[in-house]
Amino acid sequence: MIKSFVLPILVGTLVSIQSGYSQDVYQENFSPAEGHGQYAPDAVIPEGKSTKWAQAINNPNNGITAFVRQDDTNQIFGQGPDNLYGAFSDTIADATVPVERTSGVRMMAGKLSLDFYDPGQGSSSNWVFRLCVGGASNSRTVFGFILLNKGDGTGFLCPAEGPHVNPPRDLPMLGSYPTNARNALVLVFNNRSDSTVLNYDGGTVAAGRMDIWLNGQLIADDAGAANSLQGSPITNLNFTLKSGGHGTIYLDNITLTEL
Numbered sequence: 001m002i003k004s005f006v007l008p009i010l011v012g013t014l015v016s017i018q019s020g021y022s023q024d025v026y027q028e029n030f031s032p033a034e035g036h037g038q039y040a041p042d043a044v045i046p047e048g049k050s051t052k053w054a055q056a057i058n059n060p061n062n063g064i065t066a067f068v069r070q071d072d073t074n075q076i077f078g079q080g081p082d083n084l085y086g087a088f089s090d091t092i093a094d095a096t097v098p099v100e101r102t103s104g105v106r107m108m109a110g111k112l113s114l115d116f117y118d119p120g121q122g123s124s125s126n127w128v129f130r131l132c133v134g135g136a137s138n139s140r141t142v143f144g145f146i147l148l149n150k151g152d153g154t155g156f157l158c159p160a161e162g163p164h165v166n167p168p169r170d171l172p173m174l175g176s177y178p179t180n181a182r183n184a185l186v187l188v189f190n191n192r193s194d195s196t197v198l199n200y201d202g203g204t205v206a207a208g209r210m211d212i213w214l215n216g217q218l219i220a221d222d223a224g225a226a227n228s229l230q231g232s233p234i235t236n237l238n239f240t241l242k243s244g245g246h247g248t249i250y251l252d253n254i255t256l257t258e259l
């Protein structure tokens with residue numbers, strides 16, 4: 001939560017931004033205190049401008065449901081029996097309605113970190129996580145990734161490529177993850193318009209690029225953007241299922257930090 005000065009450092013012809021600057025602009029851990037008193041086991045996650053989620057959750061017409069869960073038997077996020085997390089399901093294969101966060105998000109460079117648990121249900125789950133300029137859409141997506149789960153116990157993370165933010169056709173997966181297990185995801189992005197290199201705790205990211213860490217391993221190093229909207233601030237965090245996908249994902253400890 002500490003905001004400090006940005007120190008541009010000349011390195012040859014490149015300009016480097018040190019990551020001493022950081023500010024959390026969004027945190028969601030589904031604790032009752034953060035949910036306006038509405039986060040309780042089996043409660044519907046509220047949506048609206050004054051909440052943590054802007055729109056499109058709990059929309060039965062589009063197959064989207066979002067509930068607060070508490071699994072005191074398995075403690076799936078390893079935070080004790082009282083921990084609450086978000087359970088998001090999409091039961092209609094053609095629904096593409098995003099769950100999104102908008103207000104308060106505006107950053108040229110930053111870090112998205114979250115824990116996810118893929119319960120491995122269904123056979124074609126493909127959740128896409130998108131960081132967008134403007135609204136939540138494929139064409140406004142700059143950085144993102146997709147979780148593919150074929151139902152055999154192993155999930156794959158692949159880049160969200162091109163203007164349609166689709167998984168790559170020949171499937172050059174960036175990494176794999178176990179379903180029915182807690183996974184830690186960190187995405188660091190730099191959408192500055194010049195040649196500024198972002199230095200953060202763990203690496204560097206060139207302008208227009210992103211790093212992705214999965215369970216402590218760097219699986220994407222300076223990977224490209226889906227759409228080139230370089231120089232515009234990221235204003236929207238959202239996730240959705242691509243058309244034809246359906247399934248459930250559990251999320252916790254979501255943090256969006258400006259760097």
Ligand SMILES: [Ca+2]
Nearest residue numbers: 029084085252
């Ligand atoms: Ca939690």
Ligand SMILES: [Ca+2]
Nearest residue numbers: 204211221222
């Ligand atoms: Ca890098």
